[in-house]
Amino acid sequence: MSRIRVLNTSLFLLVVFVIQETIVSRVNFPINGFSLYLAALIIILSLEERSGALVFGFIGGLIMDISATAENPLGQWALALTIVGYLFSVNKESIGDFTDTPLMFLIFISVTSALSLFIFVVLGAMLGQDNGSFSHIFSIVFANSLWTFLIMPLFLPLVIKVRRALMSNRERV
Amino acid sequence: MARGGGNRSRLLLVLLLVSSLFLITLDLRGVNLAGSIRSGVTTVFSSIEGFFSKVFSPIGNFTSDVRNFGQSKSRITELEKEVDLLKSQKVLDEDVVGQLNQLKQVLDLAGRGEYRVVAARVINRGSTATFKQTITIDAGSSDGISKNMTVISEAGLVGVVKSVTSNSSIVLLMSDPTFKIGVRIAGTQSIGVVSGQGGNKYLLQLLDATGEIKVGDNLVARGSQNGSPFVPGVPVGTVSSVQSNASSITQNADVEGASNLERIGVVAVVVSNPKQDPRDALVPKPSPTVTVYVTPSPSPSASK
Numbered sequence: 001m002s003r004i005r006v007l008n009t010s011l012f013l014l015v016v017f018v019i020q021e022t023i024v025s026r027v028n029f030p031i032n033g034f035s036l037y038l039a040a041l042i043i044i045l046s047l048e049e050r051s052g053a054l055v056f057g058f059i060g061g062l063i064m065d066i067s068a069t070a071e072n073p074l075g076q077w078a079l080a081l082t083i084v085g086y087l088f089s090v091n092k093e094s095i096g097d098f099t100d101t102p103l104m105f106l107i108f109i110s111v112t113s114a115l116s117l118f119i120f121v122v123l124g125a126m127l128g129q130d131n132g133s134f135s136h137i138f139s140i141v142f143a144n145s146l147w148t149f150l151i152m153p154l155f156l157p158l159v160i161k162v163r164r165a166l167m168s169n170r171e172r173v
Numbered sequence: 174m175a176r177g178g179g180n181r182s183r184l185l186l187v188l189l190l191v192s193s194l195f196l197i198t199l200d201l202r203g204v205n206l207a208g209s210i211r212s213g214v215t216t217v218f219s220s221i222e223g224f225f226s227k228v229f230s231p232i233g234n235f236t237s238d239v240r241n242f243g244q245s246k247s248r249i250t251e252l253e254k255e256v257d258l259l260k261s262q263k264v265l266d267e268d269v270v271g272q273l274n275q276l277k278q279v280l281d282l283a284g285r286g287e288y289r290v291v292a293a294r295v296i297n298r299g300s301t302a303t304f305k306q307t308i309t310i311d312a313g314s315s316d317g318i319s320k321n322m323t324v325i326s327e328a329g330l331v332g333v334v335k336s337v338t339s340n341s342s343i344v345l346l347m348s349d350p351t352f353k354i355g356v357r358i359a360g361t362q363s364i365g366v367v368s369g370q371g372g373n374k375y376l377l378q379l380l381d382a383t384g385e386i387k388v389g390d391n392l393v394a395r396g397s398q399n400g401s402p403f404v405p406g407v408p409v410g411t412v413s414s415v416q417s418n419a420s421s422i423t424q425n426a427d428v429e430g431a432s433n434l435e436r437i438g439v440v441a442v443v444v445s446n447p448k449q450d451p452r453d454a455l456v457p458k459p460s461p462t463v464t465v466y467v468t469p470s471p472s473p474s475a476s477k
Contacts, residue, residue, distance in 0.1 A: 018218070018221065021218055021297070022218060022225045023225050025298050025299065026297055028298070028435060033298075050182050051181070051182050051185055054186055057189075058192070065196075065207065066207075066211055066214050067211070068211050068214045068215035069305060069309070071303065071305055073197045073207060074199070074207035074210065075192075075193045075194070075200065076193075078192070079190065079194065079197065082190055086186055120304075130350070132350030136370070136371040139371065140304060
């Protein structure tokens with residue numbers, strides 16, 4: 001994985017993050033909100049090779065940590081998504097089965113978004129944060145997964161295309 | 174781990190985990206790294222958010238209309254009458270007129286409470302990833318706003334200022350599960366604590382064991398020392414149902430919030446404490462009802 005691709009992919013994630021914070025967050029989704037950024041990051045992590053999943057998990061998490069409305073300590077999302085990246089890297093072959101068909105890929109992204117949020121909440125609980133009642137957390141995680149499943153078919157091909165465009169010729173082969 | 178380069182991956186994992194834990198430790202030890210970065214991000218984003226807020230406000234309003242559809246159904250008959258009246262009015266720009274009305278009502282509420290306020294528009298809402306219920310407003314420290322100031326809407330309490338940059342502020346909404354405010358039942362001295370539950374329903378815990386809660390009781394903020402974070406007298410909500418539990422030490426009740434947090438477009442930040450506690454002056458008064466007495470006139474057949 002080249003340095004230029006790390007830079008390009010990080011910039012792409014930053015752009016998605018700006019879209020998330022300025023546009024997607026404005027929409028009052030029924031039940032609760034949706035994170036386009038988290039879904040896009042998970043698509044990238046699932047298509048990366050082992051060390052790529054770790055690096056982009058960490059960088060993607062750091063970008064989430066700088067969210068203006070976040071109250072968590074800097075590094076909590078980075079830690080949560082590095083763990084997710086690690087899980088992706090050790091299960092690389094199994095993840096390949098999900099990314100082959102679009103429907104399975106969508107289900108996989110939805111479930112993994114929920115898992116990422118859940119890991120974040122568990123880490124928060126270990127650090128003594130109050131994220132509200134179980135039902136409140138459940139509604140956030142459930143709504144995020146539901147909207148990810150319903151909305152991501154629109155963005156999945158775009159994210160895959162952009163990721164492919166960011167790769168060098170040698171990496172594409 | 175990979176067979177080839179497995180050690181390298183393991184080393185990378187350890188390096189990234191240690192970096193994350195290092196950042197968390199720095200933050201928890203009081204090195205304000207996150208605060209300054211997030212403040213910079215807010216400053217950069219607020220101008221972009223201001224632009225998108227104008228472009229995308231119809232989408233946000235549409236989805237909240239869908240969300241509130243169930244609650245609104247019972248009011249359809251009542252609203253149909255109002256629609257007939259409204260049809261006759263020439264509306265130049267619904268969005269601007271709506272915001273102007275909200276602003277007028279916010280300033281009216283602030284005037285009655287003798288609060289000095291700074292009006293602001295809502296330009297964004299907190300994202301899912303933060304697990305916090307917040308809004309971003311387009312007024313900041315350059316307008317005299319500082320942390321822990323009360324934020325009100327035309328109907329009552331909205332939340333409290335959590336962080337401030339020069340031209341925007343983030344407000345923690347009263348619906349956030351971590352939000353708690355001391356309240357008084359209007360017209361009595363009974364005090365309690367209202368806490369957010371994640372939606373437009375709140376939980377009231379009455380601290381006075383002998384006090385009585387009734388459905389329809391209005392709750393107002395008790396106020397904090399020097400009016401920070403809460404100024405006294407702001408309407409918080411109305412008791413919608415009382416939870417009767419003999420084993421409980423405190424009396425609990427469900428409360429409906431005074432402000433509809435899904436629909437707020439304009440808010441006001443109370444920048445200075447009122448000279449005197451407005452007590453119950455801001456509690457919404459029930460609209461007067463007209464009672465008509467009809468005395469039946471004797472029918473002609475009866476007189477025969």
